[in-house]
Amino acid sequence: MASSILPSAPSESRPGRFGIYGGRYVPETLMAALSELEHEYDAAKADVTFQSELAALLKDYAGRPTPLYYARRLSEELGGAKIYLKREDLLHTGAHKINNALGQALLAKRMGKKRVIAETGAGQHGVATATVCALLGLECVVYMGEVDMARQELNVLRMRLLGAEVRSVTSGSRTLKDAISEAMRDWVTNVRTTYYLLGSALGAHPYPTMVRDFHRCISREMKEQILEKEGRLPTAVVACVGGGSNAIGAFYEFIPDRTVRLIGVEAGGRGTALGEHASRFRGGAPGVLQGTFSYVLQDEDGQIASTHSVSAGLDYASIGPEHAALHDSGRAEYVSQDDTATLNALVKLARTEGILPALESAHAVAEALRIAPGMAAHDILVVNLSGRGDKDMGILARELKL
Amino acid sequence: MAIKFKHKTGLVVYLTAGDPSLTATRDIALAAIDAGADVIELGVPFSDPLADGPIIQRASERALARGTRLKDVIQLAREIREERPEAGLVIFSYFNPILRYGLSHFVDEAASAGVDGVLITDMIVEEAQTYLTEMKRVGLQPIFLAAPTSSDERLEAIAEHSAGFVYAISRTGITGKQQSLTEDAAALVARIRRWTRLPVAVGFGISTAEHVAQVGEFADAAVIGSTIVELIERSTPEDSPGAVARFIKGLQLQPAALAR
Numbered sequence: 001m002a003s004s005i006l007p008s009a010p011s012e013s014r015p016g017r018f019g020i021y022g023g024r025y026v027p028e029t030l031m032a033a034l035s036e037l038e039h040e041y042d043a044a045k046a047d048v049t050f051q052s053e054l055a056a057l058l059k060d061y062a063g064r065p066t067p068l069y070y071a072r073r074l075s076e077e078l079g080g081a082k083i084y085l086k087r088e089d090l091l092h093t094g095a096h097k098i099n100n101a102l103g104q105a106l107l108a109k110r111m112g113k114k115r116v117i118a119e120t121g122a123g124q125h126g127v128a129t130a131t132v133c134a135l136l137g138l139e140c141v142v143y144m145g146e147v148d149m150a151r152q153e154l155n156v157l158r159m160r161l162l163g164a165e166v167r168s169v170t171s172g173s174r175t176l177k178d179a180i181s182e183a184m185r186d187w188v189t190n191v192r193t194t195y196y197l198l199g200s201a202l203g204a205h206p207y208p209t210m211v212r213d214f215h216r217c218i219s220r221e222m223k224e225q226i227l228e229k230e231g232r233l234p235t236a237v238v239a240c241v242g243g244g245s246n247a248i249g250a251f252y253e254f255i256p257d258r259t260v261r262l263i264g265v266e267a268g269g270r271g272t273a274l275g276e277h278a279s280r281f282r283g284g285a286p287g288v289l290q291g292t293f294s295y296v297l298q299d300e301d302g303q304i305a306s307t308h309s310v311s312a313g314l315d316y317a318s319i320g321p322e323h324a325a326l327h328d329s330g331r332a333e334y335v336s337q338d339d340t341a342t343l344n345a346l347v348k349l350a351r352t353e354g355i356l357p358a359l360e361s362a363h364a365v366a367e368a369l370r371i372a373p374g375m376a377a378h379d380i381l382v383v384n385l386s387g388r389g390d391k392d393m394g395i396l397a398r399e400l401k402l
Numbered sequence: 403m404a405i406k407f408k409h410k411t412g413l414v415v416y417l418t419a420g421d422p423s424l425t426a427t428r429d430i431a432l433a434a435i436d437a438g439a440d441v442i443e444l445g446v447p448f449s450d451p452l453a454d455g456p457i458i459q460r461a462s463e464r465a466l467a468r469g470t471r472l473k474d475v476i477q478l479a480r481e482i483r484e485e486r487p488e489a490g491l492v493i494f495s496y497f498n499p500i501l502r503y504g505l506s507h508f509v510d511e512a513a514s515a516g517v518d519g520v521l522i523t524d525m526i527v528e529e530a531q532t533y534l535t536e537m538k539r540v541g542l543q544p545i546f547l548a549a550p551t552s553s554d555e556r557l558e559a560i561a562e563h564s565a566g567f568v569y570a571i572s573r574t575g576i577t578g579k580q581q582s583l584t585e586d587a588a589a590l591v592a593r594i595r596r597w598t599r600l601p602v603a604v605g606f607g608i609s610t611a612e613h614v615a616q617v618g619e620f621a622d623a624a625v626i627g628s629t630i631v632e633l634i635e636r637s638t639p640e641d642s643p644g645a646v647a648r649f650i651k652g653l654q655l656q657p658a659a660l661a662r
Contacts, residue, residue, distance in 0.1 A: 025497055025524040027453045029549035029574050031556060171459060172450065181452040188453065189575040191551060288497045288524065290452065301471050302502030303449040 016205025095387030121176035123155025125199030200243025204291030215249025244320035267309030268338030412623030420470025441490030455578030483516030
């Protein structure tokens with residue numbers, strides 16, 4: 001097993017390591033930029049002006065805090081736990097991605113970088129990045145796999161309308177993984193002038209830590225809101241996991257609360273064979289992809305496997321390194337829901353609550369539908385509804401024959 | 403074995419192993435050595451080569467489509483070593499295939515095959531502790547990349563942990579051809595020399611005899627990758643060894659007056 005030979009382990013105390021996972025596995029050319037980013041981020045964290053500017057934008061521009069909504073009809077119909085929905089889907093641009101995009105774009109501005117690049121899968125991070133670049137007057141280039149551009153066309157059009165250039169990526173599987181590689185190639189070439197606004201809790205240090213910090217507000221608000229509404233902590237928090245940014249944001253403040261179950265939902269796709277899903281904890285092994293050491297779907301030669309999910313945002317061969325550590329320690333549980341269960345859950349939520357979730361978020365809803373009926377009436381389930389489903393209407397029209 | 407540069411401007415030739423086939427790569431490597439290559443870098447094809455430009459990306463895809471595996475690349479190195487005992491042999495890879503193979507297993511096999519050195523594209527010195535221990539155990543030479551963006555502090559660490567030679571990246575960017583060399587390369591080599599007496603090879607974008615001559619003015623060797631990989635792409639497997647040999651002879655490498 002790869003994990004037994006790497007690394008010699010005392011690295012756990014080093015920044016950027018989560019247990020044995022994380023680290024920096026990048027071409028040397030990027031090391032100066034990563035160090036600069038790390039220092040600037042540390043300085044920004046301690047900078048009151050930066051923090052208040054970010055807080056004001058999150059409140060007045062993005063729409064925080066987001067509501068914690070009690071899904072009464074859904075809960076009653078399922079007849080078990082009370083289900084609450086954390087409404088990240090109500091944020092400006094339609095997903096949690098704006099939290100991180102605002103934080104990092106302010107950092108780019110602070111660093112004097114005029115050009116911003118990003119990768120996107122479902123297009124939500126691309127739209128969020130294009131939006132904040134428009135807001136702050138920054139040049140924006142978004143890399144997106146050709147397959148994802150076709151299935152999330154509305155978001156491509158939104159990015160273009162916002163003034164971003166969307167570059168089609170035609171290498172490899174033409175999805176999120178390849179978009180990240182292409183963004184990294186751009187960054188390594190234009191590293192002196194360009195800020196890479198990575199959209200998930202992935203990649204080389206400091207990205208996994210920084211992206212998580214920008215999404216911590218999700219669990220901070222959840223905790224306050226549930227204590228206010230119910231006077232106690234939830235039984236479980238459920239979130240979908242692609243790279244893992246919404247999930248780590250939803251889990252983080254609950255990690256010390258050992259009674260709260262943390263449940264990450266991976267994409268089960270359309271089968272259990274390698275290539276048919278994106279369940280890293282079911283078919284993956286520890287490995288290095290795109291700058292970080294984590295669980296990776298790969299073949300016996302260490303070549304990265306292709307993945308499948310009905311949702312572009314979960315369709316990725318690796319997972320954020322902090323999730324790998326939470327998995328190994330047992331603090332969080334990771335399950336998967338397949339395409340069919342996800343589509344059914346999406347319809348169920350739409351028709352009981354009048355809320356159309358993104359296909360990504362519908363994976364978390366599907367898990368809630370599975371476990372809620374077996375829980376007691378006093379149990380509380382909080383589902384992080386990371387995004388809204390408007391972008392998925394093309395896929396839904398086909399899949400559901402609307 | 404130790405890596406030696408026998409020319410005034412030494413030549414390192416990068417080949418994607420298994421493109422167009424393992425047999426062809428062996429024949430091309432032997433022809434390249436006979437034409438004047440001091441060191442052959444055998445590139446292990448990887449599914450997600452994020453430091454490589456389109457030419458080497460395509461070569462990797464072709465090699466993987468033919469089923470090239472790390473163990474095949476090690477076997478290829480063994481065959482080249484048997485045929486040409488004097489040539490320098492380096493395995494050039496992304497980390498994950500080696501990690502999956504098993505780091506200890508890999509270094510044992512590579513050393514027994516007669517490989518001299520290893521270069522891992524996405525391995526930086528800070529993450530290299532276990533890797534360096536394993537390399538040292540079997541006497542393999544670790545080669546690290548140095549970039550124009552590397553701080554002096556980093557160059558010192560890179561120089562300290564490298565053996566065989568230091569690989570200086572001529573410019574920020576990915577592998578691929580370019581029209582002219584930037585001033586970055588000479589400045590970087592001068593900075594590296596403050597920390598080491600190891601030979602310094604300059605790579606990324608070296609495509610012509612003029613580039614090699616220019617590099618020779620400030621460095622010990624030039625690395626040619628994409629240009630040769632593209633030449634192979636455009637030739638039939640039978641013609642490739644001859645085409646690569648002619649290209650190398652056209653570089654007009656001069657014997658070194660004195661060994662460095």
